[in-house]
Amino acid sequence: MLESYLNILVVFALVFMGYWLSFKKWFDNRTIDLFSKLVLNIALPFNMFLNMTERFTKAEFLHLFTGMLLPMVSILVTFCVSYLYAKITKVPQSRMGVFQTMFTASNTIFMGLPINLAIFGEVSVPYVLLYYICNTTFFWTVGIYLISGDSTDPTIDRVQMDVLxxxxxxxxxxxxxFIVGLLWMLLELPTIDLxxxxxxxxxHLTTPLSMFVIGIIVFQTGIRNLKINKDTFGILLGRYLISPIIVILLSFVIKVPEMMLKVFIIQSAMPAxxxxxxxxxxxxADVEFTTTTQALTFVVYLFIIPILIFLVN
Structure with a gap:
C-alpha cells in the first residue's frame, strides 16, 4: 500500500511543480499551449506506440483477447449511466461532454499501471493493458467527440461521427x-533499438508535461476555487463507485479469471x-471545471486506494 501512495504522491509533486513554477512566473498561457501541443502531438503518440509494442506479444494478446469483453461492456454501460446521471442532475450543456468522458474513462496507464504493479506485481500487466485498449479506444473516439461538442466557440469545429x-x-x-503500435505488435515486426x-x-515527457499543465491551470484558477460542486461530485461518484460496481456486477455474467477481475476493478476506479x-x-470546453475536477480526483484517490485494496483482497 505504501508504494501505491508513493506513486500518487509523485503525481502530486509534479502538479505542485507546475503550480510553483507558475507562481515564480516561469510558466504562463503560452507555456500551456506549448506543453499541450507537445503532449497531444508528440509525447502521447509515442507513449501509446510503446505501450503496445513493448508490453504485449502477439501470442499473449490473442490468448487474452476474449478478456476484453468485460472492460468493453463495462465502459459502455458506465457511459450510458453517465448520460442518465447527467440528465437527471441537469449537468449544463456546456460541460456535458467533459462530464460524461471524465465519468467514464480511467487513467489506465499513468496511474493504473504503477498502482496495479504495486498491488499485484508483474502478473497484472497484460490485464492492465487489456483494459487500457478498451479505455483508450473509447476516450480518443467517443470522448473526443463529446468534449468537442461542449465548445461554444464558433471557430472550433465539432468532431462529426460520419465517415470523415x-x-x-x-x-x-x-x-x-495506438493503432501503429497495435499493428506493429500483431505483425510481429522487429523492433529497432534506435x-x-x-x-x-x-x-517520458507525457506525464510530467500533463501534470505541469494541471498545475499551471490550478494556479491560474486559484486553489480556493477548487471546490466540489454537484457535477464534480457526480464524476467522483462515477469514477470511484459506479464504475467498479458495474465491473463487479458484469463479472457474474461475463466470467473472467480472478486476477483479471481484480485488475479490472482497480482499473475501473482510477482518477480521470x-x-x-x-x-x-x-x-x-469548460477548462476551469475540468481542471478542478481532475485535481480533486487525484486528492480523493488517496482515500480510495485502501478501500480498493481491501475489496480486491
Whole structure:
C-alpha cells in the first residue's frame, strides 16, 4: 500500500511543480499551449506506440483477447449511466461532454499501471493493458467527440461521427500511435533499438508535461476555487463507485479469471484521464471545471486506494 501512495504522491509533486513554477512566473498561457501541443502531438503518440509494442506479444494478446469483453461492456454501460446521471442532475450543456468522458474513462496507464504493479506485481500487466485498449479506444473516439461538442466557440469545429469525422479521430496523433503500435505488435515486426530509444525519451515527457499543465491551470484558477460542486461530485461518484460496481456486477455474467477481475476493478476506479484539461483547453470546453475536477480526483484517490485494496483482497 505504501508504494501505491508513493506513486500518487509523485503525481502530486509534479502538479505542485507546475503550480510553483507558475507562481515564480516561469510558466504562463503560452507555456500551456506549448506543453499541450507537445503532449497531444508528440509525447502521447509515442507513449501509446510503446505501450503496445513493448508490453504485449502477439501470442499473449490473442490468448487474452476474449478478456476484453468485460472492460468493453463495462465502459459502455458506465457511459450510458453517465448520460442518465447527467440528465437527471441537469449537468449544463456546456460541460456535458467533459462530464460524461471524465465519468467514464480511467487513467489506465499513468496511474493504473504503477498502482496495479504495486498491488499485484508483474502478473497484472497484460490485464492492465487489456483494459487500457478498451479505455483508450473509447476516450480518443467517443470522448473526443463529446468534449468537442461542449465548445461554444464558433471557430472550433465539432468532431462529426460520419465517415470523415471517424477517420479524423482515428488519424489523430494519439490514436495513430495506438493503432501503429497495435499493428506493429500483431505483425510481429522487429523492433529497432534506435527508434525504440528515441520513442521512449519522447514518451517520458507525457506525464510530467500533463501534470505541469494541471498545475499551471490550478494556479491560474486559484486553489480556493477548487471546490466540489454537484457535477464534480457526480464524476467522483462515477469514477470511484459506479464504475467498479458495474465491473463487479458484469463479472457474474461475463466470467473472467480472478486476477483479471481484480485488475479490472482497480482499473475501473482510477482518477480521470490526465489529458482532460489539455483537451478541454484545445476544444474551448469548460477548462476551469475540468481542471478542478481532475485535481480533486487525484486528492480523493488517496482515500480510495485502501478501500480498493481491501475489496480486491
Amino acid at each position: 469525422g471517424v477517420m479524423k479521430l482515428l488519424l489523430s496523433p494519439a490514436m495513430l500511435g 527508434v525504440t530509444k528515441f520513442s521512449r525519451h519522447l514518451s 484521464q490526465n489529458s482532460m484539461p489539455i483537451l478541454a483547453r484545445q476544444y474551448k
